[in-house]
Amino acid sequence: xxxxxxxxxxxxxxxxxxxxxxxxxxxxxxxxxxxxxxxxxxxxxxxxxxxxxxxxxxxxxxxxxxxxxxxxxxxxxxxxxxxxxxxxxxxxxxxxxxxxxxxxxxxxxxxxxxxxxxxxxxxxxxxxxxxxxxxxxxxxxxxxxxxxxxxxxxxxxxxxxxxxxxxxxxxxxxxxxxxxxxxxxxxxxxxxxxxxxxxxxxxxxxxxxxxxxxxxxxxxxxxxxxxxxxxxxxxxxxxxxxxxxxxxxxxxxxxxxxxxxxxxxxxxxxxxxxxxxxxxxxxxxxxxxxxxxxxxxxxxxxxxxxxxxxxxxxxxxxxxxxxxxxxxxxxxxxxxxxxxxxxxxxxxxxxxxxxxxxxxxxxxxxxxxxxxxxxxxxxxxxxxxxxxxxxxxxxxxxxxxxxxxxxxxxxxxxxxxxxxxxxxxxxxxxxxxxxxxxxxxxxxxxxxxxxxxxxxxxxxxxxxxxxxxxxxxxxxxxxxxxxxx
Amino acid sequence: xxxxxxxxxxxxxxxxxxxxxxxxxxxxxxxxxxxxxxxxxxxxxxxxxxxxxxxxxxxxxxxxxxxxxxxxxxxxxxxxxxxxxxxxxxxxxxxxxxxxxx
Numbered sequence: 001x002x003x004x005x006x007x008x009x010x011x012x013x014x015x016x017x018x019x020x021x022x023x024x025x026x027x028x029x030x031x032x033x034x035x036x037x038x039x040x041x042x043x044x045x046x047x048x049x050x051x052x053x054x055x056x057x058x059x060x061x062x063x064x065x066x067x068x069x070x071x072x073x074x075x076x077x078x079x080x081x082x083x084x085x086x087x088x089x090x091x092x093x094x095x096x097x098x099x100x101x102x103x104x105x106x107x108x109x110x111x112x113x114x115x116x117x118x119x120x121x122x123x124x125x126x127x128x129x130x131x132x133x134x135x136x137x138x139x140x141x142x143x144x145x146x147x148x149x150x151x152x153x154x155x156x157x158x159x160x161x162x163x164x165x166x167x168x169x170x171x172x173x174x175x176x177x178x179x180x181x182x183x184x185x186x187x188x189x190x191x192x193x194x195x196x197x198x199x200x201x202x203x204x205x206x207x208x209x210x211x212x213x214x215x216x217x218x219x220x221x222x223x224x225x226x227x228x229x230x231x232x233x234x235x236x237x238x239x240x241x242x243x244x245x246x247x248x249x250x251x252x253x254x255x256x257x258x259x260x261x262x263x264x265x266x267x268x269x270x271x272x273x274x275x276x277x278x279x280x281x282x283x284x285x286x287x288x289x290x291x292x293x294x295x296x297x298x299x300x301x302x303x304x305x306x307x308x309x310x311x312x313x314x315x316x317x318x319x320x321x322x323x324x325x326x327x328x329x330x331x332x333x334x335x336x337x338x339x340x341x342x343x344x345x346x347x348x349x350x351x352x353x354x355x356x357x358x359x360x361x362x363x364x365x366x367x368x369x370x371x372x373x374x375x376x377x378x379x380x381x382x383x384x385x386x387x388x389x390x391x392x393x394x395x396x397x398x399x400x401x402x403x404x405x406x407x408x409x410x411x412x413x414x415x416x417x418x419x420x421x422x423x424x425x426x427x428x429x430x431x432x433x434x435x436x437x438x439x440x441x442x443x444x445x446x447x448x449x450x451x452x453x454x455x456x457x458x459x460x461x462x463x464x465x466x467x468x469x470x471x472x473x474x475x476x477x478x479x480x481x482x483x484x485x
Numbered sequence: 486x487x488x489x490x491x492x493x494x495x496x497x498x499x500x501x502x503x504x505x506x507x508x509x510x511x512x513x514x515x516x517x518x519x520x521x522x523x524x525x526x527x528x529x530x531x532x533x534x535x536x537x538x539x540x541x542x543x544x545x546x547x548x549x550x551x552x553x554x555x556x557x558x559x560x561x562x563x564x565x566x567x568x569x570x571x572x573x574x575x576x577x578x579x580x581x582x583x584x585x586x587x
Contacts (some may be wrong), residue, residue: 095566097558097559097562097563097566098558126578164510169489190541190542190543191542191543191545203541204540204541204542230550230555233549234541234543236543236545237545237548271565296531296534299527299528299531301524302524302525302527302528302531303528305521305524306525306528307524309521311504317503321568322567322575322577323566323567323575324566324567324568325568326568327568327569330576331578333578333579333580334577334578334579335503336578337577337578338503338505339503339505340505342502342503342504343505343506343507344506347506348510350559351502351504351510351514352514352517352518352521354502354504355498355499355501355502355504355514355518356498356518356522356525357502358498358501358502358519359498359501359522360525362501367526368529369525370536372528372534373528373533374538374539374540375534375536375537375538375539376528376531376534377538377539378535378537378538378539379534379535381539381542382535384520393569404577412520413517413518413520413521414520414521417524429542430541430542430543431542439488
């Protein structure tokens with residue numbers, strides 16, 4: 001019998017009734033992962049500790065919905081005593097001395113960390129192919145990418161190895177792989193979830209969020225990881241709330257804006273057709289959908305490149321071969337240690353972004369590029385706020401195409417940025433965004449819808465996403481056939 | 486517009502980033518870094534924007550921690566992570582004196 005495919009509430013019921021034990025779930029998770037080994041979703045497994053934890057839980061009361069539930073954690077979120085690499089050679093021996101705040105929170109609920117998921121190195125990329133440990137493969141077609149940068153978390157959820165995972169999103173890294181693999185992923189409002197213990201890439205964009213099989217469970221998982229944290233000065237003091245509370249409420253009379261750029265010729269016909277289908281359903285249910293012009297949207301990638309690379313060059317200056325991580329063995333002097341540690345420790349994408357970022361921040365360039373980008377960023381935020389005064393949500397496709405081939409060339413350095421053109425505005429503005437699966441392309445690969453809402457209105461995002469999910473009733477389990485094994 | 490950086494330009498950027506490059510990388514990055522720098526040039530075409538800057542998108546005032554001693558890590562736990570350490574000290578290579586090849 002397989003239990004991990006059941007809804008969380010049903011698993012919880014079985015645990016409470018003592019019909020199953022946490023160890024059954026842990027064993028099943030590792031059986032699944034073993035069976036799906038070639039998908040390369042994990043960098044490090046936590047087997048020994050997970051089994052020990054599951055056994056300890058047998059003597060404890062099942063006190064919350066997530067008690068004993070196996071969870072996968074992206075490998076840029078630090079876990080005490082459990083190797084955390086950010087998919088980089090420079091950290092491939094790094095055992096953190098502390099837990100990220102989100103990890104403390106999931107441990108408080110007695111969730112069981114199954115392993116650390118594969119990703120693009122330092123979350124730089126869009127296909128998880130920059131991982132030092134090789135890329136994860138798409139559960140719907142092994143020859144395709146799972147997207148990135150949270151590609152491993154997306155893969156393991158789509159494979160139904162475990163029901164819940166954490167990812168991080170700097171320019172689309174939760175939502176884009178969620179779209180490519182047919183799962184639900186939400187990037188919360190900037191400040192909603194503590195970034196303490198998230199290995200920094202671009203600090204003013206980075207945000208941790210939930211990746212799940214469906215909308216309801218995404219809201220449930222978000223409930224457990226939010227909240228102010230004294231260790232992250234950008235974390236919000238907003239009261240915690242129940243993010244499921246608007247699920248099932250009517251969407252009649254609500255208003256959605258679709259920026260024309262999001263449905264322009266950059267998007268494949270296949271995806272546009274699916275979006276039109278969703279618009280039709282929404283309109284039939286009394287939702288008002290308008291196609292609107294929005295200023296600066298087409299500049300997002302350029303701004304992202306400038307701000308993200310600049311912040312990255314500063315954040316990754318800490319990898320010096322002295323305090324932790326990989327260190328070049330025989331340096332002549334300290335400069336030699338720096339340049340050779342970083343030369344051997346970082347992969348190509350990371351090196352390129354640090355180099356461009358260092359250039360953008362040097363001397364007068366800071367004014368020409370970085371400061372100007374911050375000014376336009378402020379205008380973009382105002383523009384989105386303006387639209388969200390009149391509309392409940394802003395919507396568009398999550399990606400311009402479905403997942404592409406793993407062996408597609410990586411010779412265009414701009415490609416990894418352009419892949420996220422439709423989802424970057426949420427990071428630029430700090431607004432929350434969710435991916436919800438809406439169908440399949442002619443290539444049988446999943447297609448995702450991206451919905452943005454106003455700051456701290458995640459509950460409303462779940463409301464509309466859940467409505468669409470319910471209307472479409474898609475079968476999103478690529479392992480349907482295995483159920484009866 | 487030229488389609489690659491000169492060797493000197495690229496090595497300057499690599500020096501800023503404290504990254505040593507192989508010959509193979511130099512050749513490749515002369516083109517790739519140039520492409521990325523061309524991308525960011527597009528910002529020069531954006532006009533009519535407001536000077537006000539958004540450094541990070543949080544909507545509340547920054548609140549600082551109270552100035553009191555909190556939870557601390559065991560120094561050994563932290564120092565042990567350093568590639569070279571001795572007692573409670575982290576070892577580093579010579580900072581002045583010996584230069585490369587000396």
